[in-house]
Amino acid sequence: xxxxxxxxxxxxxxxxxxxxxxxxxxxxxxxxxxxxxxxxxxxxxxxxxxxxxxxxxxxxxxxxxxxxxxxxxxxxxxxxxxxxxxxxxxxxxxxxxxxxxxxxxxxxxxxxxxxxxxxxxxxxxxxxxxxxxxxxxxxxxxxxxxxxxxxxxxxxxxxxxxxxxxxxxxxxxxxxxxxxxxxxxxxxxxxxxxxxxxxxxxxxxxxxxxxxxxxxxxxxxxxxxxxxxxxxxxxxxxxxxxxxxxxxxxxxxxxxxxxxxxxxx
Amino acid sequence: xxxxxxxxxxxxxxxxxxxxxxxxxxxxxxxxxxxxxxxxxxxxxxxxxxxxxxxxxxxxxxxxxxxxxxxxxxxxxxxxxxxxxxxxxxxxxxxxxxxxxxxxxxxxxxxxxxxxxxxxxxxxxxxxxxxxxxxxxxxxxxxxxxxxxxxxxxxxxxxxxxxxxxxxxxxxxxxxxxxxxxxxxxxxxxxxxxxxxxxxxxxxxxxxxxxxxxxxxxxxxxxxxxxxxxxxxxxxxxxxxxxxxxxxxxxxxxxxxxxxxxxxxxxxxxxxxxxxxxxxxxxxxxxxxxxxxxxxxxxxxxxxxxxxxxxxxxxxxxxxxxxxxxxxxxxxxxxxxxxxxxxxxxxxxxxxxxxxxxxxxxxxxxxxxxxxxxxxxxxxx
Numbered sequence: 166x167x168x169x170x171x172x173x174x175x176x177x178x179x180x181x182x183x184x185x186x187x188x189x190x191x192x193x194x195x196x197x198x199x200x201x202x203x204x205x206x207x208x209x210x211x212x213x214x215x216x217x218x219x220x221x222x223x224x225x226x227x228x229x230x231x232x233x234x235x236x237x238x239x240x241x242x243x244x245x246x247x248x249x250x251x252x253x254x255x256x257x258x259x260x261x262x263x264x265x266x267x268x269x270x271x272x273x274x275x276x277x278x279x280x281x282x283x284x285x286x287x288x289x290x291x292x293x294x295x296x297x298x299x300x301x302x303x304x305x306x307x308x309x310x311x312x313x314x315x316x317x318x319x320x321x322x323x324x325x326x327x328x329x330x331x332x333x334x335x336x337x338x339x340x341x342x343x344x345x346x347x348x349x350x351x352x353x354x355x356x357x358x359x360x361x362x363x364x365x366x367x368x369x370x371x372x373x374x375x376x377x378x379x380x381x382x383x384x385x386x387x388x389x390x391x392x393x394x395x396x397x398x399x400x401x402x403x404x405x406x407x408x409x410x411x412x413x414x415x416x417x418x419x420x421x422x423x424x425x426x427x428x429x430x
Numbered sequence: 431x432x433x434x435x436x437x438x439x440x441x442x443x444x445x446x447x448x449x450x451x452x453x454x455x456x457x458x459x460x461x462x463x464x465x466x467x468x469x470x471x472x473x474x475x476x477x478x479x480x481x482x483x484x485x486x487x488x489x490x491x492x493x494x495x496x497x498x499x500x501x502x503x504x505x506x507x508x509x510x511x512x513x514x515x516x517x518x519x520x521x522x523x524x525x526x527x528x529x530x531x532x533x534x535x536x537x538x539x540x541x542x543x544x545x546x547x548x549x550x551x552x553x554x555x556x557x558x559x560x561x562x563x564x565x566x567x568x569x570x571x572x573x574x575x576x577x578x579x580x581x582x583x584x585x586x587x588x589x590x591x592x593x594x595x596x597x598x599x600x601x602x603x604x605x606x607x608x609x610x611x612x613x614x615x616x617x618x619x620x621x622x623x624x625x626x627x628x629x630x631x632x633x634x635x636x637x638x639x640x641x642x643x644x645x646x647x648x649x650x651x652x653x654x655x656x657x658x659x660x661x662x663x664x665x666x667x668x669x670x671x672x673x674x675x676x677x678x679x680x681x682x683x684x685x686x687x688x689x690x691x692x693x694x695x696x697x698x699x700x701x702x703x704x705x706x707x708x709x710x711x712x713x714x715x716x717x718x719x720x721x722x723x724x725x726x727x728x729x730x731x732x733x734x735x736x737x738x739x740x741x742x743x744x745x746x747x748x749x750x751x752x753x754x755x756x757x758x759x760x761x762x763x764x765x766x767x768x769x770x771x772x773x774x775x776x777x778x779x780x781x782x783x784x785x786x787x788x789x790x791x792x793x794x795x796x797x798x799x800x801x802x803x804x805x806x807x808x809x810x811x
Contacts, residue, residue, distance in 0.1 A: 246464075259773035264539070276471040284502055284510075284529075291533045298537040305773045324464045324497040355524055356497075 167230050168193050169327055169359045170215055175224035177210055184210055185221070186383035194326075197353060197360040199370050202380030203401055208363045211380070212329060215361065216250060217241065228327070246270075248327040249320030253335060255312040257304040257319070263290075264300040267319045274323075289318040293348060310341040314348070321352070330362035334369045346372050367406075367414035379405075391415075439494055442466050444477050446486075455487040462493055462500030471503065478507035487515035490522060501525035561787070565765045568687075572695065575687040590693035591700075598659045599701030603708060605658070606651055610709035613650060614642065614716025622724040631725045635732055638717040639740035640808065643748050647710030649796055652755040655702055656788040660763040663694055664784035667767025668777045676768075695760040702759070703752030710748065743807035751799060755792050762788040 170192040177185040184207040192198050200208040213219040214226055217233040226233050228244055236244075257266050267286045271277055277285070287297055293314040304312060313333070320328060333349065334342035346369050353360055353373075364370050370377065370391075377394045379387045381401040387394050395406050395415070405411055440460035447455045460466065467474065490496075490504075505512075505526060512530060543549060579586045621637050667690065670676050679686045718732040766784035770776050 246468075260775040274468055276468060278475075281475075281502060281506060284506065285499070287532065287536060288498060288502065288528055291528050294533070296534040297532070298534070300537065301539050303773070305771060324499055 169196075169229060170361065171225075171227040171230075172211070172215070173225050173227075175211075175214070175226065176222045177207060177214070178222045183383055188224070188380075188384045190378055190385055190388065192359060192361060194359050195357055197373055197375045198362070199374040199377050200361070200363045200380060201365075201370065201377060201405065203405075206380040207383075208380055209331065212331060212361065212363050216248075216329060217245075246274075246323055247325055248329065249323070249325035250329045251313070251317050251320050251331065251333060253331045255304070255309075255316035257312055257316055259304050261304075262300070263295075263302055263304070263307070263315050266304070266315065267322055270319065270323050285322065289322050290315075292321065292352070293318045294344075309336050310338075310345070313337065313345060317348070321356075324356070325358070327359045327361070330360060330364075332364055332366075333362060334364065334366045342366065342369065349373060367411055371414050439466075442470065442474055442500070444474070444481055446481055453487055454485075455489050456481045457489045457492060458504070459492045459494070461495035462504070463495045463497040464499045466495075467499055467503065475503060475507070478504060482507045482509070485515075486513070487517070488513050489517045491517050491519050493519075493522065496522050496525055498525055498528075501529065505529045561765065564769070565761050568691070568765050568768070569761055572687045572691055575685045576692055579688070585688075587689050587693045590689065591696050594693050594697030595701045598655065598697050599705055602655060602658060602701075602705060606654055606705055606709045607712045609650065609654060610647070610711075610713035611716040613646060614638070614713035614718075615720045617641065617646070617713075618717035618720035619724060622721060626725065631727065632735075634717075634721050634725060634727065635735050636739045638714060638721075639736050640744065642713045642717065643710050643740060643744045644807070645796070645800070647713060648706050648748050648751040648755065649792065651706045651709045651752075652702065652759065652792045652796075653789050655698070655705065655756075656759045656763075656792060657785055659698070660759050660788045661781050661785050663760065663763035664767040664770075664781045665777065667764060668770030668780050671768065671770050672772045672777070691760075691764045694764060695757055698756035698760040699753045700756075702756035703749040706748055706752040707745075741807045747799075747803055747807060751796065754795055754799070758791050758795055759788045762791055 168191045170190070172188060172190040175185050175188040176183070184205075188211070190211075200211060202208045210219060214221050215228065215233075217226075217228075220234065229247060231240060231244055233241070233244075257263075258269070261269065264286055267289055268282045271282050271285055286300065290297055290300060295311060295314050295318065299307070299311065299315075304315075307315070330349070334345055337345060349360070350373060352358065360373070362369075362373070374391065376389060377387075377391055378385050379394055379397075379399075379402060381399060386399055387397045387402070394402065406415065442458070442460040442462045445457050445459070447457055449455065488508075493500075501522075510529075512526070518526070618634065618638060622631070622634055625631055625633055625637075667676075670690075676686050676690075679689060714733075714736070715729075718727075718729045721727045721732055722729050763784050766780045766787070770780040
């Protein structure tokens with residue numbers, strides 16, 4: 166099974182400041198991988214490098230087995246049609262209506278007629294639980310939760326194999342983030358997507374991820390299941406997972422991790 | 431995406447098979463997903479429509495891969511409902527479920543209005559009136575909020591005013607000088623050709639003096655400043671509106687009229703007259719240089735006869751125009767800045783409207799002032 170994303174020997178420097186030092190990470194098909202780390206640990210930078218929006222100082226990033234750095238534009242264009250991205254603020258085009266936002270990637274292919282585009286847009290709105298009557302609204306008339314759902318619909322419109330989520334539940338109220346997590350879960354199951362996400366929200370992390378990559382000390386200190394991540398002795402992991410909020414999220418998830426044992430350690 | 435049973439993924443294809451009992455079956459094979467359809471969707475769509483007719487049986491069991499794109503293409507060929515005779519493997523069901531049972535009713539896009547042109551004209555007129563009223567209201571609000579400053583001048587935004595004077599005036603010295611100098615030269619050349627023909631060389635000083643000091647200097651400088659500073663004021667306020675900085679000021683009890691708009695109005699009322707004097711001066715120097723070439727009037731003669739033929743009141747008129755234009759440009763720019771909506775298009779449109787409107791307002795105001803002061807400061811020969 167060829168991995169979907171391979172990061173090898175990645176270095177990122179901003180002037181004298183080293184963000185990533187010889188970092189490596191592999192994401193296999195169908196996995197839901199969460200990148201976590203303190204602020205400034207370079208989670209978002211790593212994600213942007215996986216998207217080809219930023220160049221690492223050294224090392225290579227391969228997506229679908231294709232290097233992002235030394236491929237020609239035609240190859241890169243093909244890759245870009247196979248992934249979808251949900252940006253933190255949705256990044257809907259504010260000059261276009263909801264309908265046109267979702268239709269844009271389809272229309273760019275220039276092979277489908279308008280009737281097809283219409284039915285596809287409506288189908289995607291159904292998939293993300295947005296009523297069809299909202300299709301003609303402008304992004305500025307929508308709430309934050311709706312913007313995220315519509316941005317997800319836009320990210321899914323070309324049937325991607327890989328989807329990136331940047332803080333998928335940030336800025337949503339608990340009820341809405343709960344339903345957003347359920348939505349992503351069901352889509353993941355249904356479409357067999359590979360998901361890479363950056364999140365700070367412990368509840369989202371616990372309920373969605375198969376694997377967690379913890380970024381600290383300029384590298385991935387642990388990459389594995391939640392239980393494996395929590396078992397590692399590191400000040401960041403201790404603060405992040407075993408603080409009061411972390412413990413609450415872990416116990417709410419009913420995880421099989423022996424929390425008492427960890428706390429004593 | 432449904433994984434293929436075999437390693438080899440075939441291109442999507444349709445074949446029509448006729449069985450022994452005379453029933454026709456449309457068999458779909460290969461990968462019906464976006465990757466395959468991206469290149470062949472048009473051909474397959476036509477082929478599907480050609481095959482689709484009532485009574486034909488559909489066999490989807492040999493499809494290797496399917497996604498929503500492929501499912502929709504097939505479903506549309508079926509006439510947007512499932513055919514009676516359909517062999518659909520259970521793992522492909524999910525792609526058709528949402529299509530069969532839409533969760534919500536379809537709503538048509540807002541249709542075209544036959545009276546759209548009339549309506550657009552009417553709403554534009556009303557909008558123009560609304561803008562006018564808005565600018566007057568803004569001026570009133572600024573005056574009311576500034577009343578507190580009369581009682582307590584230490585609250586005044588003096589630093590902001592001085593910064594704005596520098597940005598609007600100081601930093602515009604270069605561009606206005608260049609434009610003024612060139613206009614002076616061009617005007618002088620063109621006029622001197624005409625004057626030479628009638629032998630009235632000396633009149634060049636009157637023409638340039640009155641023309642530049644009374645009209646061209648103020649209007650050209652105002653147009654330049656409207657384009658340069660008007661647009662930046664609108665964009666600045668617009669972005670502050672979008673990023674909720676204006677609301678942040680309001681909740682701190684700092685009226686944005688006093689902190690942001692008043693400094694712009696005062697700064698433009700100070701800087702624009704000064705810029706006008708500067709531009710007019712340079713334009714006259716340009717005119718004098720050109721006149722010495724074409725008509726042989728020395729720069730010294732030109733400059734010494736200027737005060738004789740152009741009464742001093744013209745200078746005051748020019749300064750007065752500068753103050754009026756400055757206030758108008760500032761009010762227009764601020765008004766449009768405050769109306770920017772939180773989207774990218776609105777910011778662009780607001781800035782454009784602001785510049786176009788302030789230039790128009792300047793020219794209209796200039797025409798009104800020209801009529802009001804028609805018999806002031808002009809020596810009849």
